[in-house]
Amino acid sequence: xxxxxxxxxxxxxxxxxxxxxETLSQEGEKVISSEGLARACGVNPSQIRKDLAYFGxxxxxxxxxxxQDLLTAIKQSLGIDRVWNVAMVGVGNxxxxxxxxxxxxxxxxxxVGAFDCDxxxxxxxxxxxxxxxxxxxxxxxxxxxxxxxxxxxxxxxAQRAANYLVEAGVKGIVNFAPVRIDVPENIAxxxxxxxxHLFSVAFNISLNLSKGLI
Amino acid sequence: xxxxxxxxxxxxxxxxxxxxxETLSQEGEKVISSEGLARACGVNPSQIRKDLAYFGxxxxxxxxxxxQDLLTAIKQSLGIDRVWNVAMVGVGNxxxxxxxxxxxxxxxxxxVGAFDCDxxxxxxxxxxxxxxxxxxxxxxxxxxxxxxxxxxxxxxxAQRAANYLVEAGVKGIVNFAPVRIDVPENIAxxxxxxxxHLFSVAFNISLNLSKGLI
DNA sequence: TATAGATTGTTAAAAATTTCACGTAACACA
DNA sequence: TGTGTTACGTGAAATTTTTAACAATCTATA
Ligand SMILES: NC(=O)c1ccc[n+]([C@@H]2O[C@H](COP(=O)([O-])OP(=O)(O)OC[C@H]3O[C@@H](n4cnc5c(N)ncnc54)[C@H](O)[C@@H]3O)[C@@H](O)[C@H]2O)c1
Ligand SMILES: NC(=O)c1ccc[n+]([C@@H]2O[C@H](COP(=O)([O-])OP(=O)(O)OC[C@H]3O[C@@H](n4cnc5c(N)ncnc54)[C@H](O)[C@@H]3O)[C@@H](O)[C@H]2O)c1
Numbered sequence: 001x002x003x004x005x006x007x008x009x010x011x012x013x014x015x016x017x018x019x020x021x022e023t024l025s026q027e028g029e030k031v032i033s034s035e036g037l038a039r040a041c042g043v044n045p046s047q048i049r050k051d052l053a054y055f056g057x058x059x060x061x062x063x064x065x066x067x068q069d070l071l072t073a074i075k076q077s078l079g080i081d082r083v084w085n086v087a088m089v090g091v092g093n094x095x096x097x098x099x100x101x102x103x104x105x106x107x108x109x110x111x112v113g114a115f116d117c118d119x120x121x122x123x124x125x126x127x128x129x130x131x132x133x134x135x136x137x138x139x140x141x142x143x144x145x146x147x148x149x150x151x152x153x154x155x156x157x158a159q160r161a162a163n164y165l166v167e168a169g170v171k172g173i174v175n176f177a178p179v180r181i182d183v184p185e186n187i188a189x190x191x192x193x194x195x196x197h198l199f200s201v202a203f204n205i206s207l208n209l210s211k212g213l214i
Numbered sequence: 215x216x217x218x219x220x221x222x223x224x225x226x227x228x229x230x231x232x233x234x235x236e237t238l239s240q241e242g243e244k245v246i247s248s249e250g251l252a253r254a255c256g257v258n259p260s261q262i263r264k265d266l267a268y269f270g271x272x273x274x275x276x277x278x279x280x281x282q283d284l285l286t287a288i289k290q291s292l293g294i295d296r297v298w299n300v301a302m303v304g305v306g307n308x309x310x311x312x313x314x315x316x317x318x319x320x321x322x323x324x325x326v327g328a329f330d331c332d333x334x335x336x337x338x339x340x341x342x343x344x345x346x347x348x349x350x351x352x353x354x355x356x357x358x359x360x361x362x363x364x365x366x367x368x369x370x371x372a373q374r375a376a377n378y379l380v381e382a383g384v385k386g387i388v389n390f391a392p393v394r395i396d397v398p399e400n401i402a403x404x405x406x407x408x409x410x411h412l413f414s415v416a417f418n419i420s421l422n423l424s425k426g427l428i
Numbered sequence: 429t430a431t432a433g434a435t436t437g438t439t440a441a442a443a444a445t446t447t448c449a450c451g452t453a454a455c456a457c458a
Numbered sequence: 459t460g461t462g463t464t465a466c467g468t469g470a471a472a473t474t475t476t477t478a479a480c481a482a483t484c485t486a487t488a
Contacts, residue, residue, distance in 0.1 A: 007475065008414075015413040019392050033435065042394060045435095046477055053437060061436040062484040078413055079420030086412075093311040098408075100307045103392075109412050148415055171428055172415035174408075178233050178317075180256060186427040188418035190411035194312075194388075197404040198300075198323050199229040199292055200222075201362055201386035204402035206293030213400040214385055221445065247465060259465090260447055267467060275466040276454040 010051045014074055016041050017048070021071040033064035080108050087113035087146040087170070089161040090153030091121055091131050094176055098152065099127040112144045113137075115164075117157075134164060141168030148172045155179040224265045228288055230255050231262070235285040247278035294322050301327040301360040301384070303375040304367035305335055305345050308390060312364065313341040326358045327351075329378075331371075348378060355382030362386045369393040 020040045024032055038045040052058055052070075055077040059065045075081040086109045088095050098104065099111055114126060115134040124131045132140060149165035151158050151173060158177035165173055172188035175181055183189060208214050234254045238246055252259040266272055266284075269291040273279045289295040300323045302309050312318065313325055328340060329348040338345045346354060363379035365372050365387060372391035379387055386402035389395055397403060422428050 009475075011414050011417055012410055015407070015410040018413070019407075019409070023393075035435085040394070044477060046479090047475090049435095049437065050476080057437065059436050060484060061482070062434045062486095064435065078417045080413055080416050084412075084416055093314045097307040097311040103409065104412070107409055107412070109416075147419065148412070171419045171422065174411050174415055179237075180254070186422055188415045188422065190415050192408055192411050193230070193233075194406055195233070195317065195321055196226055196229040197388050197406050198298075198318070198321070198362070199232070199294055200225050201388055201402045201404050202294050202298055202323075203225055203292045205361065205385045208385065208400055208402065223445075249465080258447060260449095260468095261445090263465090263467060264446080271467070273466050274454060275452065276456095276464045278465065 006054050010054060011078070013041070013043060013047070013051055014078055017051075018071065018074055018078075018080075021067055021074070024067050025071060029067050031064045032067055032070075034059070036064070083108050083110050084148050085110055085112045085144060085146050086148045086150060087111070087115065087137070087141060087144065087165070087168075088150045088152060089115045089134060089137070089165065090151060090157070090177075091116040091124075091126060092152060092154075095150075095152035096126055098150065099129060109148070113140055113146060134161070137164045138168045141165075141170065146170055148174065151175045151177055151181070153177055220268050224268060225292070227255070227257065227261070227265055228292055231265075232285065232288055232292070232294075235281055235288070238281050239285060243281050245278045246281055246284075248273070250278070297322050297324050298362050299324055299326045299358060299360050300362045300364060301325070301329065301351070301355060301358065301379070301382075302364045302366060303329045303348060303351070303379065304365060304371070305330040305338075305340060306366060306368075309364075309366035310340055312366065313343060323362070327354055327360060348375070351378045352382045355379075355384065360384055362388065365389045365391055365395070367391060 017037060020037065034045040034048045038048050056073065058070050058073040072081070086104070088099060088111060091099070091114050095114070099114060104111060111129060114129045114131045115137050116122060116131050117134045121131050122133045146168060147170060149170040151161045153161045155177040158175060158179050159181050162173060162175070162181040162183055166183050166187060173181070173183065174190045174192060176192045178193050178195065181189065231251060234251065248259040248262045252262050270287065272284050272287045286295070302313060302325060305313070305328050309328070313328060318325060325343060328343045328345045329351050330336060330345050331348045335345050336347045360382060361384060363384040365375045367375045369391040372389060372393050373395050376387060376389070376395040376397055380397050380401060387395070387397065388404045388406060390406045392407050392409065395403065
């Protein structure tokens with residue numbers, strides 16, 4: 001097939017294939033079938049084959065997919081076969097948790113700058129990074145070659161943080177504050193909101209209760 | 215319309231309507247149209263009307279939706295018109311960030327227990343909660359009347375944490391560890407994975423680059 | 429080299445979701 | 459009370475996404 005518009009859901013699933021393939025790879029598995037992969041991430045095998053078909057032909061008929069090759073192929077397709085420089089705006093509870101977490105680095109997202117507006121936080125060191133004043137974002141982002149911004153400020157400050165980041169020339173933003181932000185069209189934005197998941201669980205429990213399943 | 219099977223995507227959107235309605239309510243807005251709400255959360259107005267139609271008729275033709283009434287109606291529909299007792303397993307970086315964050319409480323998710331297996335952490339106090347040994351989960355969960363569990367352990371420990379939670383009688387789980395967990399059918403599970411969003415942004419930036427938009 | 433068995437890539441069908449379009453109801457105001 | 463305007467609720471159309479089915483093709487083995 002190749003190209004055409006790629007469903008957002010496909011991208012999400014590809015990301016989970018990566019997670020699973022990384023694990024398989026660590027466990028020394030050499031080959032995996034679409035059925036095996038499907039079981040591991042709870043989707044339909046055809047779905048997987050179709051998702052992959054958007055990007056190319058990575059499997060071997062009668063055999064399956066070579067774990068390493070597929071991993072490489074998907075990463076390339078997603079554009080994560082390289083290191084992305086990331087800056088974080090808002091070094092509070094959540095910001096710190098993210099900075100300290102090694103998974104970002106392991107997946108190729110290098111935190112190169114941390115910014116906050118709180119004078120008590122500026123100058124502090126978190127996970128080996130000095131916290132800078134957000135006023136210096138624009139000046140430093142160029143220097144640090146920042147491409148992606150992560151917003152972990154309170155919701156009311158998210159738009160301002162986004163403005164700083166856009167001025168600083170980032171090309172994409174992941175926003176953890178539960179508000180929509182306004183940015184130019186050609187900036188890629190993703191919203192993360194945990195609360196949604198709690199709502200979902202609460203809803204499903206209520207549903208199960210009303211169906212008498214519990 | 216009312217009832218029939220409700221799309222997962224609808225639930226997600228309802229959650230974001232709640233966020234926006236809370237803000238509107240705080241700002242003193244009394245009425246909002248499907249179009250206004252649609253603009254605020256970046257979807258189609260019909261979509262909103264259809265989403266709401268699954269649960270009932272909450273609007274007034276020619277007028278719109280009364281913010282407070284709609285908020286109440288959606289919360290009731292989602293089953294978040296009450297307080298849910300939540301326990302957290304794994305009090306590391308992320309667990310702490312969640313415990314300290316007030317939004318959970320504000321949205322009706324009351325953290326009533328925090329559990330960890332690290333002897334250095336047991337007995338510590340985080341956000342007014344004592345950290346207990348995860349061995350005591352089952353014993354205490356009944357006492358605390360825990361209904362939802364949040365897993366914030368390392369991936370390798372997530373299944374064990376899930377087992378504890380299920381034995382302890384929780385009815386739903388939000389899993390922040392990037393692995394699937396195996397639980398009985400009637401337990402509602404939601405997965406949270408930030409990395410997906412970073413992947414998405416990276417992909418979209420790559421796409422924009424290749425389309426010459428940047 | 430032929431054959432059996434396995435699993436992909438792809439097309440077609442089915443299902444789900446989103447958008448459109450319009451009848452209908454509520455309000456404001458003359 | 460009548461009329462114009464607005465915006466909901468909903469059935470039908472359009473679109474998107476998922477699933478099923480199968481021909482193509484690879485490996486192994488005799
Ligand atoms: N902590 C969580 O688990 C959690 C969960 C869901 C959502 N969130 C969201 O993530 C965001 C951060 O949460 P948190 O718990 O870390 O809050 P926090 O208050 O601990 O941290 C916010 C940080 O942002 C800084 N800040 C404020 N305005 C700024 C600006 N203009 N420029 C730079 N820095 C600025 C503050 O100084 C502070 O350090 C919030 O929007 C919150 O709703 C957090
Ligand atoms: N920190 C982040 O921003 C972030 C981002 C994405 C995903 N995650 C995921 O969230 C999880 C937690 O991340 P973290 O950064 O907080 O890790 P962490 O190592 O800081 O914390 C993990 C905690 O779990 C505890 N634990 C281990 N096994 C346990 C068990 N069986 N029962 C109870 N407690 C147990 C550990 O003692 C530790 O306190 C990980 O799975 C991680 O991949 C975290």
